[in-house]
Amino acid sequence: xxxxxxxxxxxxxxxxxxxxxxxxxxxxxxxxxxxxxxxxxxxxxxxxxxxxxxxxxxxxxxxxxxxxxxxxxxxxxxxxxxxxxxxxxxxxxxxxxxxxxxxxxxxxxxxxxxxxxxxxxxxxxxxxxxxxxxxxxxxxxxxxxxxxxxxxxxxxxxxxxxxxxxxxxxxxxxxxxxxxxxxxxxxxxxxxxxxxxxxxxxxxxxxxxxxxxxxxxxxxxxxxxxxxxxxxxxxxxxxxxxxxxxxxxxxxxxxxxxxxxxxxxxxxxxxxxxxxxxxxxxxxxx
DNA sequence: AAGAACTTCAACCGCCAACGT
DNA sequence: GACGTTGGCGGTTGAAGTTCT
Numbered sequence: 001x002x003x004x005x006x007x008x009x010x011x012x013x014x015x016x017x018x019x020x021x022x023x024x025x026x027x028x029x030x031x032x033x034x035x036x037x038x039x040x041x042x043x044x045x046x047x048x049x050x051x052x053x054x055x056x057x058x059x060x061x062x063x064x065x066x067x068x069x070x071x072x073x074x075x076x077x078x079x080x081x082x083x084x085x086x087x088x089x090x091x092x093x094x095x096x097x098x099x100x101x102x103x104x105x106x107x108x109x110x111x112x113x114x115x116x117x118x119x120x121x122x123x124x125x126x127x128x129x130x131x132x133x134x135x136x137x138x139x140x141x142x143x144x145x146x147x148x149x150x151x152x153x154x155x156x157x158x159x160x161x162x163x164x165x166x167x168x169x170x171x172x173x174x175x176x177x178x179x180x181x182x183x184x185x186x187x188x189x190x191x192x193x194x195x196x197x198x199x200x201x202x203x204x205x206x207x208x209x210x211x212x213x214x215x216x217x218x219x220x221x222x223x224x225x226x227x228x229x230x231x232x233x234x235x236x237x238x239x240x241x242x243x244x245x246x247x248x249x250x251x252x253x254x255x256x257x258x259x260x261x262x263x264x265x266x267x268x269x270x271x272x273x274x275x276x277x278x279x280x281x282x283x284x285x286x
Numbered sequence: 287a288a289g290a291a292c293t294t295c296a297a298c299c300g301c302c303a304a305c306g307t
Numbered sequence: 308g309a310c311g312t313t314g315g316c317g318g319t320t321g322a323a324g325t326t327c328t
Contacts (some may be wrong), residue, residue: 061320062296084313101297113324136316149317152295159293 060095063102067092071099072107105146112144116153124150 043106063071079104080103084096092099105111116124120142127138135154142150 001310060298082313097314098297105296133317148296151317156294 034137058095060098063106067094068107071102075103105148109146109189111146116145116149120145121153124153127155 059067070090070092074086078086078089082096083100087094087096087099089097094102123142124138131137133151135151139145139147139150172226
């Protein structure tokens with residue numbers, strides 16, 4: 001579900017129909033893809049492996065609603081495996097890797113979308129102190145959270161801490177050295193060694209067991225059905241209350257269809273096209 | 287109001303282990 | 308055992324949103 005930032009770090013469900021991207025952007029997916037996907041970063045690994053003709057048609061960059069729908073559909077059909085195969089048969093001009101990533105980090109029905117709860121934040125701190133940058137391992141202990149999300153959270157946290165330290169140092173020394181380049185500030189601390197430099201004082205007072213108990217209260221999410229999850233019943237801790245979104249409804253309807261029914265449905269392209277047309281019309285009405 | 291600075295996070299890259307042939 | 312394929316993982320990037328000046 002797309003979430004709208006209502007203030008820094010706070011998100012609410014998107015009232016528009018944008019699904020896969022940050023909201024309110026003027027650029028269409030194709031424009032963004034042009035700007036980003038096909039530009040600077042070449043997929044060297046792929047280029048190395050793939051025939052030039054095949055490499056040309058591989059899409060990169062942000063996913064469109066239709067691609068998301070297609071992916072959900074085909075994952076429902078074939079399961080969460082054989083990503084390369086799935087990428088091929090789905091007709092998505094994406095790599096299997098890209099499909100998997102999109103599914104795991106965004107489309108999976110068990111995912112929470114929203115800020116980390118204080119309990120989750122504390123658990124991340126504890127587990128990172130224990131395991132270091134083993135993000136996937138940490139993520140397994142936080143139902144509904146992805147390694148990517150935790151990694152991003154951690155980097156943000158580290159950046160804040162670094163800035164606080166710099167701020168303190170600067171305020172006691174030279175105010176003129178306060179400006180850092182955006183990229184340096186944003187990306188320069190990505191490789192902080194595991195367990196180093198983190199002040200764990202804020203975790204003090206909580207044992208792992210206590211944290212686990214707190215988490216357990218909101219832990220049932222991983223056992224929820226898509227219906228329950230989307231309805232928000234298992235995710236009371238979310239900052240943004242889940243609200244029905246057209247595309248989630250479409251995905252959900254896909255989720256409900258029996259495999260047998262799916263195999264009898266013949267015209268997926270028509271389905272996607274009609275869905276997208278409807279969304280275009282609806283969005284024009286608003 | 288406008289532009290600069292900063293923040294967030296989706297998506298990509300490169301590496302590597304597991305697995306099949 | 309060598310090789311190719313697949314998918315998982317951690318690190319990195321940069322577009323777009325937000326806040327500040």
